[in-house]
Amino acid sequence: MTREPPQAGRAVPAQGFPSPGPGSPDPEAGCEPPPPRDSTENRGSRDWLRVLAIPRGGVAVGAEVARALGxxxxxxxxxxxxxxxxxxxxxxxxxEGAGGAGEPFFDEEMLDRVGLTPADMTAVVARERAELARRVAVYRPMPPTEADGPQGLADLARQVVVVVDDGLATGVTARAALRAARARGAARTVLAVPVAAPAAAEAMKTETGEVVTLVTPRRFRSVGEWYADFGQLTDDDVLTLLSSFGGSTPRNSRSPAGRA
Structure with a gap:
């Protein structure tokens, strides 16, 4: 479950996270350094800031980011x-959206390159929509005292949202996540990844404006090559990480093995 950080490489300047304005985050506010690693003294004091990790691999990275930010x-x-x-x-x-899956995002350039249209992807969309619903039910189950059914993506109004993944290769999943966060009202979105393909990182700036990454290697081939340990994560691994933050608890009977 534990992933080692990316190997040393060419670092790019990382933008800091904004200080909150009076009562809410200010997209034009200044920056402040994050609290010390594993700091918990500020946990709960930054209710204007959210860390959302993309399962499965992004949750291992997101856990470190969330701990550092408190x-x-x-x-x-x-x-x-x-x-x-x-x-x-x-x-x-x-x-995902407020009460289910949102609208699919397609890389139109890639579709043109392979000679397909969104209509050709109907079966794929249906299959992945079902898997999305399954994962929502596993990772964010509704408490027994609440109405039946899993919880949807929380209301993010007036919040700064840091979307975290384990790396950025093409950027299609990150774009969908960022758009989902904005659709739920996020005032500002930041994408944070340990390693990114230079072209993808640059293109992502048009989507979010802010990309924080440790390395953008010129000879990028894959995300995994920049990890000392890029082992697969299971649903149980994700649930264990979330439970350490007071989230969902592991449910072995609902957790098929494998990585996203």
């Missing part, structure tokens, strides 16, 4: 939309 950790569910005949080729993504 804020709670939650997840934002996103599923890649792969080519019907080559699932590893990401053509888009779909993220």
């Amino acid at each position: 804020v709670p950790l939650d997840v934002i569910m996103v599923r890649k939309l792969g080519h019907p005949e080559a699932p590893e080729l990401g053509l888009g993504a779909i993220a």
Whole structure:
């Protein structure tokens, strides 16, 4: 479950996180350094700041970010939309919304390149929408005293949202997550990843304006090569990390193995 940080590489300047304005985050506010690693003294004092990690791999990274900032950790569910005949080729993504999956996001350039249209992706969207719903039910179950059904993505109005993943290769899942956060009212979004393909990091600035990354290697080939340990995470791994922040508790009977 534990992932080692990316290996040393060319670091890029990381933008700080904003200080809150009177009663709410100010998108134009100045920056402040994060609290010491594993600090808990400020936990709960930054209710204007949220860390949302993209499962599964992003949750291991997001846990470290949340601990450093002294804020709670939650997840934002996103599923890649792969080519019907080559699932590893990401053509888009779909993220959760207030009460279910949002609208799918497609990389139009990639669709054109492979000769497909959004209509050709209907079956893929349906399959990933179902998997998205399953993961929401596993990672964010509704308490027994509440109404039946899983909780949707929280209201993010007037909050600064830091979306965390384990890396940035094409950016399709990150874009879907950022758009979902803004659709839920986020005042400001920041994408934080340990390693990113230079082109993807630059392109992502048009989506969010703020990208924080440790390394953007010129010879980027994959996210995994920049980790000392890029082992697969399971649903139980994610639940264990979330439970350490007071979130969902592990449910072995509902947790198939494998990584996103």
